[in-house]
Every structure is written in structure tokens, then in C-alpha cells.
Amino acid sequence: MTVTPSAPRVEHYSSGDWRQTLRSATNGRQPLGIGERRPRLSWTVTADRPWRQTGYDVELTRTGAAPEVVTIDSADQVLVPWPAQPLTSRERVTVRVRLHGDDGATTGWSEPTVLEAGLLEPGDWSAVPVGGAWDEDPESDDRRPSLVRREFTVGGDLVAARLYATAHGLYEAEVNGRRVGDEALSPGWTVYPKHLRYYTYDVTPLLRPGPNVLGAWLGDGWYRGRLGWYGGFRNLYGSDLSFLAQMELTYGDGRVQTVATDGAWRAAPSPILRTGNYDGEDYDARLEHAGWSEPGFDDAAWTPVAVGERDPATLRAPTGPPVRCTEEVRPVAVLTTPSGKRVLDLGQNLVGRVRFRVTGPAGSTVTLRTAEVLQDGELYTRPLRDARSADSYTLAGRPDGEEWEPRFTFHGFRYAEVTGWPGDLDAAVAAGDVVARVYHTDLERTGWFECSDPLVNRLHENVVWSMRGNMVDLPTDCPQRDERVGWTGDIQVFGPTASFLYDVAGMLAGWLGDVEREQLPDGTVPWYVPVIPAHKTWTPIRPGAAWGDVVTFLPWTLYERYGDAGVVADRFESARRWVDLVDRLAGPDHLWDDGFQLGDWLDPAAPPQDPADARTDRYLVATAYFAASARRLSWLAGVLGRDVERKHYAALADAVRDAFAATYVLPDGRMTSDAQTAYALGLRFDLIPDELRAAAGRRVGELVRAEGNRIATGFVGTPLVSDALTDAGELDTAYDLLLQRDCPSWLYPVTHGATTIWERWDSLLPDGTVNPGTMTSFNHYALGAVADWLHRVVAGLAPAEPGYRRVRFRPRPGGGLTFARARHRSPYGEVSIEWRVEAGALVVATQLPVGTTGSLELPDGVTVALAPGRHENRSALT
Known part of the structure; x- marks a missing residue:
């Protein structure tokens, strides 16, 4: 063996x-x-x-x-x-x-x-932040970033060299003219005053005996760039732009030489004229400093750096992957619009930047404007709101051509309008000289799904693309407009889907740490993390159901999917403080029935400018989540062996469930909000008395059929309604809901050419025009949470014990599908299932890795115990 x-x-x-x-x-x-x-x-x-x-x-x-x-x-x-x-x-x-x-x-x-x-002690750091010292208007979007450099000498018996680097803003480091690392948008977005990531690099191969140079490009990023809607805010974390780095060189005799950022460094204006996440980047190649990060460069005209401060106790190693380019996409067409503009069609809505190679006269400028959609054949930028989303490159006029890609910005787009191209754009595209580069947190892919319906497959692929585009250092809400923040409710509902498709454990556990850092002393969880000030609705920070509940739901999801009790221990107090706050707000009657709530956000019946005006009572939603969070907190306490808290919060969950049933469930099993989301919450959160569950289950099926099998749920109800139908014996109705093509439905966007999940069910109206609401995105993963149902129910693959140590296979064929398959790289190895309908029977093949066990529940009622290895079973279809 x-x-x-x-x-x-x-x-x-x-x-x-x-x-x-x-x-x-x-x-x-x-x-x-x-x-x-x-x-x-x-x-x-x-x-x-x-x-x-x-x-x-x-x-x-x-x-x-x-x-x-x-x-x-x-x-x-x-x-x-x-x-x-x-x-x-x-x-x-x-x-x-x-x-x-x-x-x-x-x-x-x-x-x-x-x-x-890495460097585990604050005392390990001697570096301080350094950057350009010239005067600028701190409220301007046109501040020019700087380059910083330092020359040093390396001895001849070097054994190893490490670079520990971070920035106020964004950085890309170079050693002797060569790029260090391959990540983008580093060090990412964290709660900067309390938490700044640093990255570690082995730079030994880049050094040579004698003179060497360490340098860095700098960019605004989230640190001082514009953030937020309605014009946004600048300098939220500081107005400086600074590099903080420490290179440690170890020699054969044990001697350690340290090259750290300090007052001896030099700075000069960068050829980047301006750069920002929302507005893009402008670059003038005529202003480059040739050889600036190589030895021998004359930096006499450069200025001494401005030296800043940073508490080294806030510097921490990352817990998840950085952002990287993971794919290049070539345009599928070069369009000419009715107004004569030239527009690249990538064929896929994506997140990233355009890279191009071009030859032309010095001083000529190529400009790219990006957008997700066209309307009337033209680039349509209204959904971007105040985001300029444009990049420009002014040529140096090199006869052998020039290659450029922005460094410190990202865009959400399918289309890029090109102006000022000095030559034949069609030929350049055909030659591969213009490509889109896809950027997102470089998570490991762990989950796949496929079935016999090509539209459902495209829906699933759209979920994957939306997750990629919205995992840009943190779980964001949209990648194209003047927003792009870490909404807590979105990842709360999408967490199970995300954790199947990619290994998000480290990234999301790290982000939950920032959620706790931003949590208010009274337990309030912000709507989005990191927190930025906001005009109108979002200031001051107030507690809100479904969004604040991320601190109970997401740790449980990470435990369930990865078997990680560590994240439970780390985040238990954050979860407890949230539930205790809601308990105080609800009071003795256990009903959270006042205060600001988003409710079933983006119910398709809500007016375009009032997405919270849903068919389900927002306080029903709030009380349901109160019960569910108290229940999950009791489970988290159980994982940690904290029996007193487990019993306390289990009793609280029971009390809230009883109050919910008495207030929102009628004697005949109907609910005071006779809406799909209300029943989905009641059934899936186990808030409806046992004797009334069957009636409530029948009613949710009736409501779906009454809507013509079209969606009638928003952010809260959408992840739950398919499971509520399935549990109620309404599997056929759940499939009818999945396979509906009329608006609103999951497949309506697919039949209208969508390549990502839309924010609204009708982001694009049936007449081909964009939804008139000012909050309209074509890349927003929340409504794609249905993919978790595809994995668990349609394919039939789910964890039965934390981390998939025990696996539950329970395929539920329906909807005319003839096969479905799913596979997942669990912590123990690959788990998979594939079923097919064959001669009136269901044939199911499963695979389990060493260290796991499983069970297969077949439609004929037979349950088969499974050991590691591959198995095939046959069942009569019922």
C-alpha cells in the first residue's frame, strides 16, 4: 500500500x-x-x-x-x-x-x-514613513505622487536579504531597477490607525555586491484618496504619502545590515500626475526619471524626504492573499459608436485595468474611459455617479514603442472607450497590444458546479466573476462607482457561497478583525468596514439587522466550512457584544421593532430611489435576525466549551423565537407580512411553531406561484427562499423559481447578456435602458447567494460536520435537469458528487478524501454510509 x-x-x-x-x-x-x-x-x-x-x-x-x-x-x-x-x-x-x-x-x-x-515585536522596527516634501493642496484630487529612493552598499558574503514593506497609501517597490513582488494595491485597505499590513519579500536574488538601490512608487489609494459618495472625503487617514520599509541583509559571519526608511532618503515627483481608485490615473512618460531605482543615478536634484510617524505596534503581517493580476482578457470587438467613438468590448464585465503597447509622437495622449454597459450604442457612465473612471497616458515618443498600465487604480468595466490612439486601433487589438488585466485578491479556487442547463451554468459563472470583482482586498459591494466599500450585510448573506468557491478563510477572518476594531463601544457594528464618513443616511453609525449580524453569521460560516475554531475564539466577544446590544434595544418583549433598518433591501417591488421599502416588515426582519444571531452565538459558545454562555444565549434565542411567533405568525400559519421573505425567514431561522410550519411552507409556495415564479425577495430573502421551498416539500416550485427567465428572476439578466450578477434584479430594464435609480451596479454578488443552494441542493454536496470532516450528499433532481456535478477542495482534500438521470433511474458518483466520512441520501429514501474513496450508487427517481 x-x-x-x-x-x-x-x-x-x-x-x-x-x-x-x-x-x-x-x-x-x-x-x-x-x-x-x-x-x-x-x-x-x-x-x-x-x-x-x-x-x-x-x-x-x-x-x-x-x-x-x-x-x-x-x-x-x-x-x-x-x-x-x-x-x-x-x-x-x-x-x-x-x-x-x-x-x-x-x-x-x-x-x-x-x-x-516576520517581525513580531514593535521593537523590531527602526523604519519610519518617508515621502515627498513639496507643498500641495490637501483637498485636491490632483496631488502628484512621489518616488523615493536610497542607495546603499552590499558586502560580498551576503547570505540572505529580506524586505519588510508597507505604506501610507499604496506602494510598489523596486530593487536595482527590478520590481519586488507581483501584488497590486498593497498594502490594501485596513483600519489604518489601528492596523496596517506589511509584506515580506526575499530580495536576496535582486542584490549584488557593491552599490544597490531600494526605491518605491507611491499612490494615494484608500489612505488619502477620495472615498465615499456625494463627492466623498479626502485625507481620511492622513494627507501624507509615505513608504515605510526595512531591508535586513544577513552575511556569512552573522552580521546584519539594516537599510530602513529614514531622513537620508531622497524624493522626487513621479511621472504619475494623479491617481485614485474612483477617478483613474494620469501618467506623463516625458517626466520619467530614467534609471532612478538603479545604482549610479544622479539624485542631486531630488529633495530630502519628509519624515513621518507610525506606531510600529500597528504593523501586522497579512492573513490572506494580496491583490494580483490573475488573468488577461483580450477584446472580442472594437466598436464604432453612433457618435464615432471607438470602444473596446471585452465580452466580460470584469475588474482591473487596461494595458497597452503603443508607438506615437511625444506629447500625444491616449485616454481610456470605462463603463459596464452601453446605452443607445454609447458608453454609459451614469451608474458610475461621481467616479471619473478614466486613465490617460502621455507618450514620451520612443521610436521602439511604449508599454503602459496604471499602477494604483482599478475599474469595473466591460467597455473601454479609447481616444487619441496614434495609429490603427483595430490592428493593435488584433496583435494583442491591448488587453484587460483582471485584478482581485488572489484567492485559491476551491469550488465548481455544472449542470445540464447552460443558462444555469452561465448564472453560476456570473456569480464567480462577481465574487472575483468584489474581492479586491476586502469584500466590497461594487467595483465601478464612487463607493466600493466593505458592506457587512452583503458578505453576511454571500459567505456560504464564497467559502465554497474560494478559500476565503484567511481573508475574511482578517477582515472580521477590522470589523471588531471598528465596532463601537456599545456593540454597534458599522454598515461597512473600514468605516468612512458618509453624507445623509449612513452617519451617525447605527445598529442594523442583517448587516450587523455579520459578526455572528460569518464566524459560524467559517467554522462550518473550514473547521476553524480559532476564528470563533477570536471573534466571540465581538459577536457577544452585538447580541447584547440588540437585546438591550429590543427590551423585555424581545422585539426589535424600532430604529433605522434596511429590511429586505432591494425587494424588486421597492421604488428605484427607496430600496428599503420592501413587502416584508423591516422590524419582522430585525427580530428574526435577533433570534438567529442569539442562536448562532449559543453555537459559537458551544464550540468554545463556554457552557454558561451557551445556555444563556440559547434561552434568549428561544425567548425571541416565541416573541416573533406571537407577533408575526398568525393562527393559521400565515404571517403578518404575507411575503416570500417573511416566510423564508420564519422557516429557515426556525421561528414558526412546529404545528404551523406545514401551512407556512404551503403559503410560501403559493406566493411564488402567484408571482408567476418570479423573484419577490431582496438581499435578506434571496439566500433563504429556495431552501425554504425545498424544506417545505416545494422542490418543484424552487426549481421553477430558479429557471424563470422573466424579470425579476436569476436568469433574466443571463438572457440579457449579463456576465456578472447585478445589484438590482432589473439593473437593465426589458427595453434595454439602465434602471433610473442612482444606485445601479452590474457587478454585485449579494443576489448570487443562490449558488450555495445550487451546490448543496441541486448538486447535493454539503458539510455535515465542520470542515467537511463528514459530508452530506443529498442530490435533489428537478427542473428537467439530466445531470449536475459539484466538487470542492475541502480542508481534507477534494470532495465531489456527480449525478445523472439514466433510464429512469438516478446514478450518483461520489468521492471522499482520506480523513473524512459521508452519507448519501437518495430520492428513494435509502441512506448509504460512505468511506473515503469513490463510490457509485443507483436509485429509483421518485
């Missing part, structure tokens, strides 16, 4: 996949610069016959020390505790595992994983 453990996967903070996180030309796929003293370990196992782990050995080899082997008697293989002394700053450890089986045999050692800690 052969049993092979994979190389240990180092988990730090919360399941961040560091093999994926730090993949780049300079630091490979090893866990470099991690921020945890006790990183957790995981591994997957392959075996050619039935086998079960009963224990494991972990070998740790620290620099300059003999290997240490620790033996653990345990069947656990996911997020196992660090078995040795905690890491110290900069410490490098090689880790291998071998496994003991129930057959008494021991495997060979896994391939080694080398991990290295």
Missing part, C-alpha cells in the same frame, strides 16, 4: 493559504513573513486503499539546531496546534510530517515546508 501525506500547509491566524498567499517571483510559494508565533498545520493524505490516521509525527528543524520530532496521538489533520516552542521574529523552521495508521504502519516523511516568521 501507499499512503502519502502532502507537504504541511501552514495555517496562520485563520486558514490563510500561505502557499498561495505569497506566490511570486521573489518569494516562491513558501510561508514567508507570517505573523503568528504558533502557526497551525494541516495536511491532506492520499492512499491507494482504505486507511485511517491514528497519530502523527511533526519534525521541526530550526536554523542551526538538530531536528526535533514531536509525536501526537490524534486523527486530526486540519488546523492542528503548533507542537513546539513558539516562533520568534525572523525565525526560519523546516516542517515535515509523517503519519501513523490504523494498520500499525507509519508513512514516509512528507515533502518539507519552510516557514519564516
Whole structure:
């Protein structure tokens, strides 16, 4: 037999996949610069016959020390505790595992994983922020960013060099004229006063004996650039633009040389004239400083830097992957609009930037304006609101051509209008000289779905594209207009779908840390995180159901999908403070029935300019979420073994459920809000008395049929209604709802050419015009939460125990589908199911990895216990 453990996967903070996180030309796929003293370990196992782990050995080899082997008697293989002394700053450890089986045999050692800690103590830092010192109007969008540089000498016996870097604003570092790393928009958007990420790079290959240069480009980003709608705000975190970096060079004799940002650095205006997330980037190649990041460059005309301050205790290693370019998309057409404009059609609504190669005279300028849609054949920018969303490049006039891509901005677009192109644009596109580069947080793909209906497949693909476009450093709401903030309610409803499609554990656990940092002392959870001031509705911050409940729902989702009790422990107090706040607001009657609420946001019946005016009473929604959050908090307490809190919040959930039923459920099983969302909440959150559930289930089916199987739910009801129908025995109605093509429905956008999920069910009206509401996006993942139902019910793949240690296969054929399949890379390895209708029977193939078990529930009522491996079963269709 052969049993092979994979190389240990180092988990730090919360399941961040560091093999994926730090993949780049300079630091490979090893866990470099991690921020945890006790990183957790995981591994997957392959075996050619039935086998079960009963224990494991972990070998740790620290620099300059003999290997240490620790033996653990345990069947656990996911997020196992660090078995040795905690890491110290900069410490490098090689880790291998071998496994003991129930057959008494021991495997060979896994391939080694080398991990290295970052700077774990505030005292490790000597660097300070440095940037340009020229006077600027801090309220202007036209502030010119700076370049900063420092020349230094490297000795001849260099062994290793690490660069620890971050910025006030955004940065791209260079060493001796070569780019360091491949991430974009670093260090990302966090609650900057309390939390600033730094990244670690192995720059050893970029250095050479003698003179060397470390330099950086800087950009406004979220730190000082315009944020928010109705004109937005500037300088929310500061008006400086600064690089903060520390390069540590280790020599053969043990000597360490440190090159840190300080007052000896030099600065000059960048060829970037202006840059911002909303408005794009303007660049003048005639103003470049040739060779500025290489040795020997004369920087006498550069100025001394301005030196700023930064509390090093706020500097933290990242917990998830950075933003990267993950794909290039070539235009499918070059259109000529009725007004004569030239417009690139990418064929796909995406998030990123355009890169082009061009040859032309010095001083000529190429401008690109982007948008998601056309109207009347022209680029339609009204949905962008105040976002300029345009980039311009002024040529230097190089005879051998020039290549350019913006550095510090991103756009949500399918179409790009090009003006000023000095030559044949059609020929340039045909030659591949113009491409769109797709940018998002470089998450590892973990989930796939397909069925026999091509429109449903396109719907699922649209969900994937919308998730990619809205995971730009944090879970955002739209990538194209003057907003792009981390709305808490959106990821609350989309979390289960997100965690199937991609490994979001590290990214979302890190973001939940910022949610807690922004949480008010009374427990109020902001509507979006990080918080920016807002005009009108969103200031001051007030508690709101479904949005604030992210602090109970999302930790539970991450535990359920990844088996991560660490994130539960880290975020329990945040969740508790939120539920205690709502308990105080509700009072003795346990009804949260006053205050500002969004309710079932974007119910299709709501007026375009009043998305909260839904068919379901917003206070019914608030009280339902109060009950559900109290219940989840009791579950979280149970995970942690906190029995007193578990009992307390379970009793609170029971009391709120009783108050909900007495207030909102009528004696015949109908509800005071006779609407799909009301029943979906009542049924899925278990708030309807047992004796009335059947009547309520029948009623939600009647309501869907009365709407002609069209959607009648908003952000709150949409993730729940399909499951409510399924649980109520209305599976056929759930499929009718899924497969409806008339507006509003999931497939209506697909039949109108959508390549992402829309914010509104009718973002594009049936007559081809854009919805008149000022809040209209064509890339917004929330309504794509139905994909979780596709995975769990249509395909039939769901976790039965945290982390998919036990898997529930329960396919529910319907809707005329003849096959469906789903596969998911769980923490234990790949789990999959595929079913097909064959000669009047259902044939189901399943796959389980070592370390898991499962059950298959067939339509004929038979349940089959499954061991690791591949299985095929047949059932009569009912």
C-alpha cells in the first residue's frame, strides 16, 4: 500500500493559504513573513486503499539546531496546534510530517515546508514613513505622487536579504531597477490607525555586491484618496504619502545590515500626475526619471524626504492573499459608436485595468474611459455617479514603442472607450497590444458546479466573476462607482457561497478583525468596514439587522466550512457584544421593532430611489435576525466549551423565537407580512411553531406561484427562499423559481447578456435602458447567494460536520435537469458528487478524501454510509 501525506500547509491566524498567499517571483510559494508565533498545520493524505490516521509525527528543524520530532496521538489533520516552542521574529523552521495508521504502519516523511516568521515585536522596527516634501493642496484630487529612493552598499558574503514593506497609501517597490513582488494595491485597505499590513519579500536574488538601490512608487489609494459618495472625503487617514520599509541583509559571519526608511532618503515627483481608485490615473512618460531605482543615478536634484510617524505596534503581517493580476482578457470587438467613438468590448464585465503597447509622437495622449454597459450604442457612465473612471497616458515618443498600465487604480468595466490612439486601433487589438488585466485578491479556487442547463451554468459563472470583482482586498459591494466599500450585510448573506468557491478563510477572518476594531463601544457594528464618513443616511453609525449580524453569521460560516475554531475564539466577544446590544434595544418583549433598518433591501417591488421599502416588515426582519444571531452565538459558545454562555444565549434565542411567533405568525400559519421573505425567514431561522410550519411552507409556495415564479425577495430573502421551498416539500416550485427567465428572476439578466450578477434584479430594464435609480451596479454578488443552494441542493454536496470532516450528499433532481456535478477542495482534500438521470433511474458518483466520512441520501429514501474513496450508487427517481 501507499499512503502519502502532502507537504504541511501552514495555517496562520485563520486558514490563510500561505502557499498561495505569497506566490511570486521573489518569494516562491513558501510561508514567508507570517505573523503568528504558533502557526497551525494541516495536511491532506492520499492512499491507494482504505486507511485511517491514528497519530502523527511533526519534525521541526530550526536554523542551526538538530531536528526535533514531536509525536501526537490524534486523527486530526486540519488546523492542528503548533507542537513546539513558539516562533520568534525572523525565525526560519523546516516542517515535515509523517503519519501513523490504523494498520500499525507509519508513512514516509512528507515533502518539507519552510516557514519564516516576520517581525513580531514593535521593537523590531527602526523604519519610519518617508515621502515627498513639496507643498500641495490637501483637498485636491490632483496631488502628484512621489518616488523615493536610497542607495546603499552590499558586502560580498551576503547570505540572505529580506524586505519588510508597507505604506501610507499604496506602494510598489523596486530593487536595482527590478520590481519586488507581483501584488497590486498593497498594502490594501485596513483600519489604518489601528492596523496596517506589511509584506515580506526575499530580495536576496535582486542584490549584488557593491552599490544597490531600494526605491518605491507611491499612490494615494484608500489612505488619502477620495472615498465615499456625494463627492466623498479626502485625507481620511492622513494627507501624507509615505513608504515605510526595512531591508535586513544577513552575511556569512552573522552580521546584519539594516537599510530602513529614514531622513537620508531622497524624493522626487513621479511621472504619475494623479491617481485614485474612483477617478483613474494620469501618467506623463516625458517626466520619467530614467534609471532612478538603479545604482549610479544622479539624485542631486531630488529633495530630502519628509519624515513621518507610525506606531510600529500597528504593523501586522497579512492573513490572506494580496491583490494580483490573475488573468488577461483580450477584446472580442472594437466598436464604432453612433457618435464615432471607438470602444473596446471585452465580452466580460470584469475588474482591473487596461494595458497597452503603443508607438506615437511625444506629447500625444491616449485616454481610456470605462463603463459596464452601453446605452443607445454609447458608453454609459451614469451608474458610475461621481467616479471619473478614466486613465490617460502621455507618450514620451520612443521610436521602439511604449508599454503602459496604471499602477494604483482599478475599474469595473466591460467597455473601454479609447481616444487619441496614434495609429490603427483595430490592428493593435488584433496583435494583442491591448488587453484587460483582471485584478482581485488572489484567492485559491476551491469550488465548481455544472449542470445540464447552460443558462444555469452561465448564472453560476456570473456569480464567480462577481465574487472575483468584489474581492479586491476586502469584500466590497461594487467595483465601478464612487463607493466600493466593505458592506457587512452583503458578505453576511454571500459567505456560504464564497467559502465554497474560494478559500476565503484567511481573508475574511482578517477582515472580521477590522470589523471588531471598528465596532463601537456599545456593540454597534458599522454598515461597512473600514468605516468612512458618509453624507445623509449612513452617519451617525447605527445598529442594523442583517448587516450587523455579520459578526455572528460569518464566524459560524467559517467554522462550518473550514473547521476553524480559532476564528470563533477570536471573534466571540465581538459577536457577544452585538447580541447584547440588540437585546438591550429590543427590551423585555424581545422585539426589535424600532430604529433605522434596511429590511429586505432591494425587494424588486421597492421604488428605484427607496430600496428599503420592501413587502416584508423591516422590524419582522430585525427580530428574526435577533433570534438567529442569539442562536448562532449559543453555537459559537458551544464550540468554545463556554457552557454558561451557551445556555444563556440559547434561552434568549428561544425567548425571541416565541416573541416573533406571537407577533408575526398568525393562527393559521400565515404571517403578518404575507411575503416570500417573511416566510423564508420564519422557516429557515426556525421561528414558526412546529404545528404551523406545514401551512407556512404551503403559503410560501403559493406566493411564488402567484408571482408567476418570479423573484419577490431582496438581499435578506434571496439566500433563504429556495431552501425554504425545498424544506417545505416545494422542490418543484424552487426549481421553477430558479429557471424563470422573466424579470425579476436569476436568469433574466443571463438572457440579457449579463456576465456578472447585478445589484438590482432589473439593473437593465426589458427595453434595454439602465434602471433610473442612482444606485445601479452590474457587478454585485449579494443576489448570487443562490449558488450555495445550487451546490448543496441541486448538486447535493454539503458539510455535515465542520470542515467537511463528514459530508452530506443529498442530490435533489428537478427542473428537467439530466445531470449536475459539484466538487470542492475541502480542508481534507477534494470532495465531489456527480449525478445523472439514466433510464429512469438516478446514478450518483461520489468521492471522499482520506480523513473524512459521508452519507448519501437518495430520492428513494435509502441512506448509504460512505468511506473515503469513490463510490457509485443507483436509485429509483421518485
